[in-house]
Amino acid sequence: MLNQRTRIILTFLVIIAMTFTIFDLRGGKGPFSSVRSVLSSALGGVQVATSVIVSPITGIGSWWGTWGDQRARIAELESQNATLQDTAIRSAEDRARADALDQLLRVAGVGRYRIVPAEVIAVEAAQDFTWTVTIDAGRNDGLLTDMTVLNGQGLIGRILSTTRTTATVVLIVDASSAVGARVAGTEEIGILSGTGRQDSLEFQSLDPLADIAPGQALVTFGSRSGRPYAPGIPIGEVVEVSGTAGQLTRIATIRPFADVSALSIVGVVIRPPREDPRDSVLPSPAATPSGPSDLASPSPAPVDDGASAAATATAKPQKEKAAKPVPSSSARAATNSGSN
Amino acid sequence: MWMRQSTLCASIIVLAVMVQLTLLSRLGLPGATPDLVVVSVVALALAYGPVAGAVVGFVAGLVLGFTPPAGGLIGIQALIFLVIGFLTGGVIDPRDRTVPILVGMVGLSAGGAALAYALLLAAFGTDQVIWDEVPKLVLTSSLYGLILAPIVVPAVAWLVRKITPETAL
Numbered sequence: 001m002l003n004q005r006t007r008i009i010l011t012f013l014v015i016i017a018m019t020f021t022i023f024d025l026r027g028g029k030g031p032f033s034s035v036r037s038v039l040s041s042a043l044g045g046v047q048v049a050t051s052v053i054v055s056p057i058t059g060i061g062s063w064w065g066t067w068g069d070q071r072a073r074i075a076e077l078e079s080q081n082a083t084l085q086d087t088a089i090r091s092a093e094d095r096a097r098a099d100a101l102d103q104l105l106r107v108a109g110v111g112r113y114r115i116v117p118a119e120v121i122a123v124e125a126a127q128d129f130t131w132t133v134t135i136d137a138g139r140n141d142g143l144l145t146d147m148t149v150l151n152g153q154g155l156i157g158r159i160l161s162t163t164r165t166t167a168t169v170v171l172i173v174d175a176s177s178a179v180g181a182r183v184a185g186t187e188e189i190g191i192l193s194g195t196g197r198q199d200s201l202e203f204q205s206l207d208p209l210a211d212i213a214p215g216q217a218l219v220t221f222g223s224r225s226g227r228p229y230a231p232g233i234p235i236g237e238v239v240e241v242s243g244t245a246g247q248l249t250r251i252a253t254i255r256p257f258a259d260v261s262a263l264s265i266v267g268v269v270i271r272p273p274r275e276d277p278r279d280s281v282l283p284s285p286a287a288t289p290s291g292p293s294d295l296a297s298p299s300p301a302p303v304d305d306g307a308s309a310a311a312t313a314t315a316k317p318q319k320e321k322a323a324k325p326v327p328s329s330s331a332r333a334a335t336n337s338g339s340n
Numbered sequence: 341m342w343m344r345q346s347t348l349c350a351s352i353i354v355l356a357v358m359v360q361l362t363l364l365s366r367l368g369l370p371g372a373t374p375d376l377v378v379v380s381v382v383a384l385a386l387a388y389g390p391v392a393g394a395v396v397g398f399v400a401g402l403v404l405g406f407t408p409p410a411g412g413l414i415g416i417q418a419l420i421f422l423v424i425g426f427l428t429g430g431v432i433d434p435r436d437r438t439v440p441i442l443v444g445m446v447g448l449s450a451g452g453a454a455l456a457y458a459l460l461l462a463a464f465g466t467d468q469v470i471w472d473e474v475p476k477l478v479l480t481s482s483l484y485g486l487i488l489a490p491i492v493v494p495a496v497a498w499l500v501r502k503i504t505p506e507t508a509l
Binding site for chain 1: 354357358359363390391394395398401403405406413414415416418419422426464465
Protein backbone atom coordinates (compact mmCIF):
# COMPACT_ATOMS: atom_id res chain seq x y z
CA MET A 1 0.00 0.00 0.00
CA LEU A 2 2.67 2.47 1.00
CA ASN A 3 5.67 2.90 -1.17
CA GLN A 4 9.20 2.83 0.14
CA ARG A 5 9.63 6.59 0.27
CA THR A 6 6.42 7.19 2.17
CA ARG A 7 7.29 4.57 4.74
CA ILE A 8 10.73 6.02 5.32
CA ILE A 9 9.35 9.52 5.74
CA LEU A 10 6.63 8.46 8.16
CA THR A 11 8.94 6.29 10.26
CA PHE A 12 11.50 9.07 10.42
CA LEU A 13 8.92 11.64 11.56
CA VAL A 14 7.40 9.33 14.15
CA ILE A 15 10.82 8.55 15.57
CA ILE A 16 11.70 12.23 15.83
CA ALA A 17 8.39 13.02 17.49
CA MET A 18 8.85 10.22 20.01
CA THR A 19 12.42 11.32 20.66
CA PHE A 20 11.25 14.82 21.43
CA THR A 21 8.59 13.47 23.73
CA ILE A 22 10.93 11.18 25.59
CA PHE A 23 13.58 13.84 26.10
CA ASP A 24 10.92 16.28 27.21
CA LEU A 25 9.50 13.65 29.55
CA ARG A 26 12.94 13.09 31.07
CA GLY A 27 13.09 16.75 31.95
CA GLY A 28 16.21 18.79 32.61
CA LYS A 29 18.45 20.06 29.86
CA GLY A 30 18.35 17.52 27.08
CA PRO A 31 20.13 17.93 23.78
CA PHE A 32 17.06 19.66 22.42
CA SER A 33 16.84 22.29 25.11
CA SER A 34 18.94 24.80 23.20
CA VAL A 35 16.99 24.12 20.01
CA ARG A 36 13.90 24.55 22.01
CA SER A 37 14.88 27.83 23.56
CA VAL A 38 15.95 29.27 20.20
CA LEU A 39 12.72 28.17 18.52
CA SER A 40 10.65 29.33 21.45
CA SER A 41 12.15 32.76 21.48
CA ALA A 42 11.76 33.08 17.71
CA LEU A 43 8.16 31.95 17.83
CA GLY A 44 7.65 34.10 20.90
CA GLY A 45 8.75 37.11 18.89
CA VAL A 46 6.25 36.31 16.17
CA GLN A 47 3.69 35.83 18.86
CA VAL A 48 4.27 39.23 20.38
CA ALA A 49 3.82 40.77 16.94
CA THR A 50 0.65 38.81 16.29
CA SER A 51 -0.63 39.70 19.69
CA VAL A 52 -0.28 43.37 18.94
CA ILE A 53 -2.11 42.90 15.64
CA VAL A 54 -4.98 40.95 17.12
CA SER A 55 -5.26 42.97 20.34
CA PRO A 56 -8.34 44.91 19.15
CA ILE A 57 -10.08 41.61 18.49
CA THR A 58 -9.21 40.03 21.83
CA GLY A 59 -11.31 42.77 23.40
CA ILE A 60 -14.14 40.45 22.40
CA GLY A 61 -12.81 38.28 25.17
CA SER A 62 -14.18 40.73 27.72
CA TRP A 63 -17.61 40.31 26.17
CA TRP A 64 -17.34 36.63 26.73
CA GLY A 65 -16.07 37.41 30.19
CA THR A 66 -19.10 39.55 31.00
CA TRP A 67 -21.33 36.90 29.60
CA GLY A 68 -19.63 34.38 31.87
CA ASP A 69 -20.08 36.69 34.88
CA GLN A 70 -23.77 37.02 34.18
CA ARG A 71 -24.07 33.31 33.87
CA ALA A 72 -22.33 32.93 37.21
CA ARG A 73 -24.72 35.48 38.70
CA ILE A 74 -27.73 33.63 37.30
CA ALA A 75 -26.39 30.34 38.59
CA GLU A 76 -25.86 31.90 42.00
CA LEU A 77 -29.40 33.27 42.14
CA GLU A 78 -30.82 30.00 40.92
CA SER A 79 -29.04 28.05 43.62
CA GLN A 80 -30.24 30.58 46.21
CA ASN A 81 -33.78 30.16 44.94
CA ALA A 82 -33.48 26.39 45.11
CA THR A 83 -32.23 26.63 48.69
CA LEU A 84 -35.17 28.81 49.70
CA GLN A 85 -37.67 26.53 48.01
CA ASP A 86 -36.04 23.62 49.74
CA THR A 87 -36.38 25.38 53.08
CA ALA A 88 -40.05 26.11 52.42
CA ILE A 89 -40.75 22.49 51.51
CA ARG A 90 -38.76 21.33 54.48
CA SER A 91 -40.72 23.40 56.95
CA ALA A 92 -43.96 21.91 55.60
CA GLU A 93 -42.34 18.51 55.82
CA ASP A 94 -41.23 19.18 59.37
CA ARG A 95 -44.79 20.09 60.30
CA ALA A 96 -46.08 16.85 58.80
CA ARG A 97 -43.40 15.00 60.69
CA ALA A 98 -44.31 16.75 63.91
CA ASP A 99 -47.94 15.71 63.35
CA ALA A 100 -46.87 12.10 62.89
CA LEU A 101 -44.84 12.31 66.07
CA ASP A 102 -47.78 13.86 67.90
CA GLN A 103 -50.01 10.99 66.91
CA LEU A 104 -47.35 8.51 67.91
CA LEU A 105 -46.98 10.18 71.28
CA ARG A 106 -50.74 10.12 71.76
CA VAL A 107 -50.77 6.36 71.20
CA ALA A 108 -47.75 5.88 73.42
CA GLY A 109 -49.12 8.17 76.08
CA VAL A 110 -52.58 6.66 76.23
CA GLY A 111 -51.27 3.10 76.09
CA ARG A 112 -48.35 3.92 78.38
CA TYR A 113 -45.90 2.28 76.08
CA ARG A 114 -42.34 3.36 76.38
CA ILE A 115 -41.29 3.91 72.81
CA VAL A 116 -38.27 4.83 70.77
CA PRO A 117 -39.20 6.88 67.73
CA ALA A 118 -37.51 6.03 64.49
CA GLU A 119 -37.76 6.81 60.87
CA VAL A 120 -38.17 4.41 57.99
CA ILE A 121 -35.07 4.72 55.89
CA ALA A 122 -35.44 1.91 53.38
CA VAL A 123 -38.18 -0.25 51.99
CA GLU A 124 -37.87 -3.60 50.33
CA ALA A 125 -38.55 -3.53 46.61
CA ALA A 126 -42.16 -4.30 45.83
CA GLN A 127 -41.26 -7.02 43.34
CA ASP A 128 -39.56 -9.01 46.11
CA PHE A 129 -42.93 -9.82 47.60
CA THR A 130 -41.82 -9.22 51.15
CA TRP A 131 -42.98 -6.39 53.33
CA THR A 132 -39.96 -5.34 55.30
CA VAL A 133 -38.56 -1.92 56.02
CA THR A 134 -35.44 -0.62 57.66
CA ILE A 135 -35.64 1.96 60.44
CA ASP A 136 -32.90 4.18 61.74
CA ALA A 137 -32.81 2.92 65.30
CA GLY A 138 -30.93 -0.16 66.40
CA ARG A 139 -29.32 -1.96 69.30
CA ASN A 140 -27.72 1.26 70.47
CA ASP A 141 -31.21 2.64 71.05
CA GLY A 142 -32.24 -0.39 73.07
CA LEU A 143 -34.00 -2.26 70.31
CA LEU A 144 -34.22 -6.04 70.42
CA THR A 145 -35.72 -8.52 68.02
CA ASP A 146 -39.47 -9.13 68.24
CA MET A 147 -40.18 -5.72 69.70
CA THR A 148 -43.42 -4.12 68.52
CA VAL A 149 -43.36 -1.35 65.95
CA LEU A 150 -46.27 1.05 65.68
CA ASN A 151 -47.13 4.48 64.44
CA GLY A 152 -49.83 7.03 65.18
CA GLN A 153 -52.44 4.96 63.37
CA GLY A 154 -51.71 1.57 64.80
CA LEU A 155 -49.60 -1.54 64.62
CA ILE A 156 -46.93 -1.70 61.95
CA GLY A 157 -45.04 -4.89 62.64
CA ARG A 158 -42.26 -6.32 64.68
CA ILE A 159 -38.51 -6.17 64.62
CA LEU A 160 -36.98 -9.01 62.67
CA SER A 161 -33.32 -8.21 63.18
CA THR A 162 -31.19 -5.43 64.49
CA THR A 163 -27.82 -3.90 63.85
CA ARG A 164 -26.11 -1.28 65.96
CA THR A 165 -27.89 1.60 64.30
CA THR A 166 -30.68 0.12 62.23
CA ALA A 167 -33.36 -2.49 62.53
CA THR A 168 -35.36 -4.48 60.03
CA VAL A 169 -39.09 -4.50 60.59
CA VAL A 170 -41.35 -7.15 59.16
CA LEU A 171 -44.73 -5.53 58.56
CA ILE A 172 -48.00 -7.11 59.63
CA VAL A 173 -49.10 -7.39 56.00
CA ASP A 174 -46.16 -9.62 55.16
CA ALA A 175 -47.34 -13.14 54.37
CA SER A 176 -45.14 -14.58 57.11
CA SER A 177 -46.58 -12.35 59.81
CA ALA A 178 -49.01 -13.65 62.44
CA VAL A 179 -50.35 -11.54 65.29
CA GLY A 180 -52.49 -12.56 68.24
CA ALA A 181 -55.45 -10.19 68.11
CA ARG A 182 -58.58 -9.45 70.07
CA VAL A 183 -61.78 -7.96 68.80
CA ALA A 184 -62.16 -4.66 70.64
CA GLY A 185 -64.85 -4.58 73.25
CA THR A 186 -65.13 -8.33 73.38
CA GLU A 187 -63.06 -11.20 74.58
CA GLU A 188 -62.87 -12.85 71.18
CA ILE A 189 -59.32 -13.66 70.25
CA GLY A 190 -57.74 -15.09 67.17
CA ILE A 191 -54.80 -15.14 64.84
CA LEU A 192 -54.28 -12.30 62.38
CA SER A 193 -52.17 -13.27 59.38
CA GLY A 194 -50.66 -11.16 56.67
CA THR A 195 -51.62 -11.83 53.09
CA GLY A 196 -48.81 -10.03 51.32
CA ARG A 197 -51.26 -7.39 50.10
CA GLN A 198 -50.87 -4.01 51.71
CA ASP A 199 -54.52 -3.37 52.54
CA SER A 200 -55.84 -6.68 53.80
CA LEU A 201 -55.18 -9.07 56.65
CA GLU A 202 -56.92 -12.30 57.55
CA PHE A 203 -58.31 -12.78 61.04
CA GLN A 204 -59.16 -16.28 62.14
CA SER A 205 -61.15 -16.39 65.33
CA LEU A 206 -60.35 -19.14 67.81
CA ASP A 207 -63.97 -19.40 68.80
CA PRO A 208 -65.97 -20.55 65.79
CA LEU A 209 -69.13 -19.22 67.38
CA ALA A 210 -67.76 -15.71 67.78
CA ASP A 211 -69.95 -12.95 66.49
CA ILE A 212 -67.82 -10.71 64.32
CA ALA A 213 -69.30 -7.89 62.31
CA PRO A 214 -67.79 -5.47 59.81
CA GLY A 215 -66.73 -2.23 61.46
CA GLN A 216 -65.38 -3.83 64.61
CA ALA A 217 -61.81 -2.93 65.51
CA LEU A 218 -59.00 -5.27 66.40
CA VAL A 219 -56.27 -4.68 68.95
CA THR A 220 -53.25 -6.75 69.79
CA PHE A 221 -53.74 -9.43 72.36
CA GLY A 222 -50.28 -9.11 73.74
CA SER A 223 -47.49 -11.53 74.52
CA ARG A 224 -45.57 -12.22 77.64
CA SER A 225 -43.31 -9.23 78.41
CA GLY A 226 -44.61 -7.53 75.31
CA ARG A 227 -42.60 -9.43 72.75
CA PRO A 228 -43.34 -9.99 69.94
CA TYR A 229 -46.41 -7.81 70.39
CA ALA A 230 -47.35 -5.46 73.18
CA PRO A 231 -51.02 -5.51 74.16
CA GLY A 232 -53.72 -3.04 73.24
CA ILE A 233 -52.30 -1.63 70.03
CA PRO A 234 -54.95 -0.89 67.39
CA ILE A 235 -54.47 -2.99 64.27
CA GLY A 236 -57.38 -2.47 61.93
CA GLU A 237 -61.05 -2.91 61.39
CA VAL A 238 -63.15 -5.73 60.03
CA VAL A 239 -64.33 -5.08 56.52
CA GLU A 240 -65.74 -8.46 55.61
CA VAL A 241 -66.59 -11.76 57.30
CA SER A 242 -66.71 -14.95 55.33
CA GLY A 243 -68.37 -18.13 56.61
CA THR A 244 -71.24 -18.23 59.03
CA ALA A 245 -71.37 -18.61 62.77
CA GLY A 246 -70.84 -22.19 63.79
CA GLN A 247 -68.61 -23.04 60.87
CA LEU A 248 -65.33 -24.59 61.87
CA THR A 249 -63.34 -21.59 60.71
CA ARG A 250 -64.52 -18.10 60.24
CA ILE A 251 -62.26 -15.77 58.37
CA ALA A 252 -62.57 -12.01 58.66
CA THR A 253 -60.82 -9.64 56.31
CA ILE A 254 -59.18 -6.79 58.15
CA ARG A 255 -58.07 -3.45 56.78
CA PRO A 256 -55.10 -2.20 58.80
CA PHE A 257 -55.32 1.28 60.33
CA ALA A 258 -51.78 2.08 59.38
CA ASP A 259 -50.97 2.69 55.74
CA VAL A 260 -47.91 0.50 55.42
CA SER A 261 -47.10 1.80 51.96
CA ALA A 262 -46.53 5.30 53.31
CA LEU A 263 -44.54 4.92 56.47
CA SER A 264 -42.30 7.64 57.78
CA ILE A 265 -42.17 7.96 61.55
CA VAL A 266 -42.70 4.87 63.61
CA GLY A 267 -42.21 3.98 67.26
CA VAL A 268 -40.70 0.88 68.72
CA VAL A 269 -42.16 -0.28 72.00
CA ILE A 270 -39.17 -0.98 74.19
CA ARG A 271 -41.27 -1.57 77.28
CA PRO A 272 -44.93 -2.58 77.32
CA PRO A 273 -47.29 -1.02 79.87
CA ARG A 274 -47.66 -2.71 83.25
CA GLU A 275 -51.34 -3.16 82.63
CA ASP A 276 -53.02 -4.08 79.39
CA PRO A 277 -54.49 -0.83 78.06
CA ARG A 278 -57.34 -2.89 76.61
CA ASP A 279 -59.17 -0.80 74.02
CA SER A 280 -58.17 2.63 75.25
CA VAL A 281 -55.68 3.31 72.50
CA LEU A 282 -58.20 2.96 69.70
CA PRO A 283 -58.63 6.34 68.04
CA SER A 284 -62.39 6.82 68.02
CA PRO A 285 -64.66 6.14 71.01
CA ALA A 286 -67.18 4.53 68.65
CA ALA A 287 -64.84 1.61 68.19
CA THR A 288 -65.03 0.79 71.87
CA PRO A 289 -68.71 0.20 72.54
CA SER A 290 -68.14 -1.28 75.98
CA GLY A 291 -65.45 -2.20 78.41
CA PRO A 292 -63.71 -0.81 81.41
CA SER A 293 -61.40 1.32 79.34
CA ASP A 294 -64.11 3.81 78.48
CA LEU A 295 -62.99 5.73 81.52
CA ALA A 296 -59.77 6.52 79.77
CA SER A 297 -61.62 8.48 77.08
CA PRO A 298 -58.77 8.98 74.66
CA SER A 299 -58.19 12.49 73.51
CA PRO A 300 -59.47 13.23 70.04
CA ALA A 301 -57.04 13.22 67.15
CA PRO A 302 -54.92 16.35 66.98
CA VAL A 303 -56.61 19.22 65.20
CA ASP A 304 -55.29 19.70 61.71
CA ASP A 305 -54.06 23.24 61.89
CA GLY A 306 -53.13 24.96 58.63
CA ALA A 307 -54.84 22.87 55.98
CA SER A 308 -52.82 24.54 53.26
CA ALA A 309 -49.54 23.53 54.84
CA ALA A 310 -50.77 20.02 55.28
CA ALA A 311 -51.83 19.90 51.65
CA THR A 312 -48.35 20.72 50.46
CA ALA A 313 -46.83 18.41 52.98
CA THR A 314 -48.87 15.29 52.40
CA ALA A 315 -47.48 14.33 49.06
CA LYS A 316 -43.88 14.71 50.03
CA PRO A 317 -43.34 12.61 53.14
CA GLN A 318 -45.29 9.73 51.71
CA LYS A 319 -42.78 9.32 48.96
CA GLU A 320 -39.88 9.51 51.35
CA LYS A 321 -39.40 5.83 51.78
CA ALA A 322 -35.86 5.84 50.59
CA ALA A 323 -32.84 7.15 52.40
CA LYS A 324 -33.55 10.19 54.48
CA PRO A 325 -31.54 12.03 57.09
CA VAL A 326 -31.89 10.96 60.66
CA PRO A 327 -34.84 12.64 62.33
CA SER A 328 -34.01 15.93 63.87
CA SER A 329 -33.49 16.59 67.53
CA SER A 330 -37.22 16.90 68.06
CA ALA A 331 -37.67 13.26 67.19
CA ARG A 332 -34.79 12.21 69.40
CA ALA A 333 -36.00 14.35 72.25
CA ALA A 334 -39.28 12.49 72.20
CA THR A 335 -37.54 9.25 73.03
CA ASN A 336 -38.46 9.30 76.68
CA SER A 337 -41.63 11.32 76.58
CA GLY A 338 -43.69 8.20 76.10
CA SER A 339 -42.68 6.82 79.46
CA ASN A 340 -44.78 7.20 82.50
CA MET B 341 7.73 24.51 -6.83
CA TRP B 342 9.07 22.62 -3.81
CA MET B 343 10.22 25.88 -2.34
CA ARG B 344 6.92 27.62 -2.84
CA GLN B 345 4.97 24.72 -1.43
CA SER B 346 7.10 24.60 1.72
CA THR B 347 6.88 28.31 2.24
CA LEU B 348 3.13 28.29 1.79
CA CYS B 349 2.68 25.40 4.27
CA ALA B 350 5.02 26.96 6.82
CA SER B 351 3.29 30.31 6.58
CA ILE B 352 -0.15 28.80 7.01
CA ILE B 353 0.98 26.70 9.97
CA VAL B 354 2.72 29.55 11.76
CA LEU B 355 -0.22 31.83 11.11
CA ALA B 356 -2.63 29.19 12.43
CA VAL B 357 -0.54 28.61 15.55
CA MET B 358 -0.28 32.31 16.23
CA VAL B 359 -3.95 33.02 15.70
CA GLN B 360 -4.88 30.04 17.82
CA LEU B 361 -2.66 30.98 20.76
CA THR B 362 -3.04 34.72 20.72
CA LEU B 363 -6.62 35.09 19.62
CA LEU B 364 -8.79 32.00 19.78
CA SER B 365 -7.58 30.74 23.14
CA ARG B 366 -8.18 34.15 24.68
CA LEU B 367 -11.75 34.47 23.53
CA GLY B 368 -12.78 32.38 26.51
CA LEU B 369 -15.18 30.27 24.50
CA PRO B 370 -16.88 27.53 26.47
CA GLY B 371 -15.10 24.18 26.35
CA ALA B 372 -12.07 23.65 24.19
CA THR B 373 -10.16 26.25 22.23
CA PRO B 374 -11.02 26.13 18.52
CA ASP B 375 -8.21 24.03 17.07
CA LEU B 376 -7.30 26.10 14.05
CA VAL B 377 -3.99 24.25 13.69
CA VAL B 378 -5.65 20.88 13.20
CA VAL B 379 -8.07 22.41 10.73
CA SER B 380 -5.18 23.93 8.79
CA VAL B 381 -3.26 20.65 8.81
CA VAL B 382 -6.31 18.84 7.46
CA ALA B 383 -6.83 21.52 4.85
CA LEU B 384 -3.22 21.25 3.65
CA ALA B 385 -3.35 17.46 3.73
CA LEU B 386 -6.47 17.54 1.60
CA ALA B 387 -4.69 19.80 -0.88
CA TYR B 388 -1.32 18.05 -1.07
CA GLY B 389 -1.99 14.41 -0.17
CA PRO B 390 -1.05 12.07 2.67
CA VAL B 391 2.75 12.34 2.72
CA ALA B 392 2.80 16.10 2.60
CA GLY B 393 -0.03 16.05 5.13
CA ALA B 394 2.02 13.94 7.49
CA VAL B 395 5.03 16.23 7.20
CA VAL B 396 2.90 19.32 7.65
CA GLY B 397 1.20 17.79 10.67
CA PHE B 398 4.52 16.85 12.20
CA VAL B 399 5.92 20.35 11.76
CA ALA B 400 2.71 21.97 13.00
CA GLY B 401 2.78 19.81 16.12
CA LEU B 402 6.37 20.76 16.86
CA VAL B 403 5.71 24.44 16.26
CA LEU B 404 2.75 24.28 18.59
CA GLY B 405 4.86 22.44 21.15
CA PHE B 406 7.64 25.01 21.01
CA THR B 407 5.52 28.12 21.04
CA PRO B 408 5.69 29.71 24.47
CA PRO B 409 2.59 29.03 26.47
CA ALA B 410 2.85 25.35 25.53
CA GLY B 411 2.90 23.28 28.69
CA GLY B 412 2.43 19.77 27.42
CA LEU B 413 4.97 17.29 26.23
CA ILE B 414 6.70 18.27 23.04
CA GLY B 415 6.23 15.69 20.32
CA ILE B 416 2.83 14.37 21.32
CA GLN B 417 1.04 16.87 19.18
CA ALA B 418 3.54 16.26 16.38
CA LEU B 419 2.68 12.58 16.53
CA ILE B 420 -1.06 13.19 16.55
CA PHE B 421 -1.05 15.79 13.79
CA LEU B 422 1.25 13.57 11.73
CA VAL B 423 -1.29 10.75 11.87
CA ILE B 424 -4.19 13.11 11.22
CA GLY B 425 -2.43 14.70 8.23
CA PHE B 426 -1.58 11.32 6.80
CA LEU B 427 -5.05 9.87 7.26
CA THR B 428 -7.06 12.86 6.06
CA GLY B 429 -4.77 13.28 3.07
CA GLY B 430 -5.24 9.74 1.88
CA VAL B 431 -8.40 8.25 3.27
CA ILE B 432 -10.79 9.57 0.65
CA ASP B 433 -10.10 9.81 -3.05
CA PRO B 434 -10.11 13.47 -4.11
CA ARG B 435 -12.77 12.74 -6.71
CA ASP B 436 -15.18 11.42 -4.05
CA ARG B 437 -14.93 14.40 -1.75
CA THR B 438 -18.12 16.24 -0.99
CA VAL B 439 -18.64 19.19 1.30
CA PRO B 440 -20.25 17.19 4.15
CA ILE B 441 -17.42 14.63 4.03
CA LEU B 442 -14.77 17.34 4.16
CA VAL B 443 -16.46 19.18 7.03
CA GLY B 444 -17.04 15.91 8.87
CA MET B 445 -13.40 14.94 8.48
CA VAL B 446 -12.30 18.23 10.00
CA GLY B 447 -14.73 17.84 12.91
CA LEU B 448 -13.59 14.28 13.57
CA SER B 449 -9.97 15.34 13.38
CA ALA B 450 -10.44 18.15 15.86
CA GLY B 451 -12.31 15.95 18.33
CA GLY B 452 -9.94 13.05 17.72
CA ALA B 453 -6.92 15.25 18.33
CA ALA B 454 -8.31 16.38 21.69
CA LEU B 455 -9.08 12.81 22.72
CA ALA B 456 -5.77 11.43 21.46
CA TYR B 457 -3.89 14.14 23.31
CA ALA B 458 -5.56 13.24 26.59
CA LEU B 459 -4.93 9.54 26.03
CA LEU B 460 -1.29 10.01 25.07
CA LEU B 461 -0.64 12.35 28.00
CA ALA B 462 -1.99 9.68 30.29
CA ALA B 463 -0.10 6.96 28.44
CA PHE B 464 3.15 8.82 29.01
CA GLY B 465 2.47 8.78 32.70
CA THR B 466 1.55 12.35 33.42
CA ASP B 467 -1.37 13.01 35.72
CA GLN B 468 -2.53 16.26 34.17
CA VAL B 469 -5.59 14.87 32.48
CA ILE B 470 -8.91 15.75 34.10
CA TRP B 471 -11.07 12.97 32.75
CA ASP B 472 -14.33 14.65 33.74
CA GLU B 473 -13.52 17.42 31.31
CA VAL B 474 -12.47 15.21 28.43
CA PRO B 475 -15.92 14.51 26.91
CA LYS B 476 -16.82 18.19 26.93
CA LEU B 477 -13.49 19.15 25.43
CA VAL B 478 -13.73 16.54 22.69
CA LEU B 479 -17.27 17.57 21.82
CA THR B 480 -16.65 21.29 21.76
CA SER B 481 -13.42 20.80 19.84
CA SER B 482 -15.31 18.84 17.18
CA LEU B 483 -17.97 21.50 17.09
CA TYR B 484 -15.46 24.33 16.62
CA GLY B 485 -13.75 22.23 13.96
CA LEU B 486 -17.04 21.90 12.12
CA ILE B 487 -17.52 25.65 12.31
CA LEU B 488 -13.99 26.49 11.15
CA ALA B 489 -13.89 23.95 8.32
CA PRO B 490 -16.08 25.79 5.77
CA ILE B 491 -13.91 28.88 6.20
CA VAL B 492 -10.41 27.44 6.40
CA VAL B 493 -10.55 24.54 3.94
CA PRO B 494 -11.72 26.59 0.93
CA ALA B 495 -9.34 29.41 1.82
CA VAL B 496 -6.35 27.05 1.95
CA ALA B 497 -7.46 25.32 -1.24
CA TRP B 498 -7.68 28.67 -2.98
CA LEU B 499 -4.18 29.65 -1.79
CA VAL B 500 -2.79 26.31 -2.93
CA ARG B 501 -4.31 26.65 -6.40
CA LYS B 502 -3.10 30.21 -6.62
CA ILE B 503 0.48 29.73 -5.45
CA THR B 504 1.27 26.17 -6.46
CA PRO B 505 -1.12 25.41 -9.31
CA GLU B 506 0.98 22.51 -10.59
CA THR B 507 0.61 20.46 -7.37
CA ALA B 508 -3.05 20.94 -6.75
CA LEU B 509 -4.89 17.63 -6.74
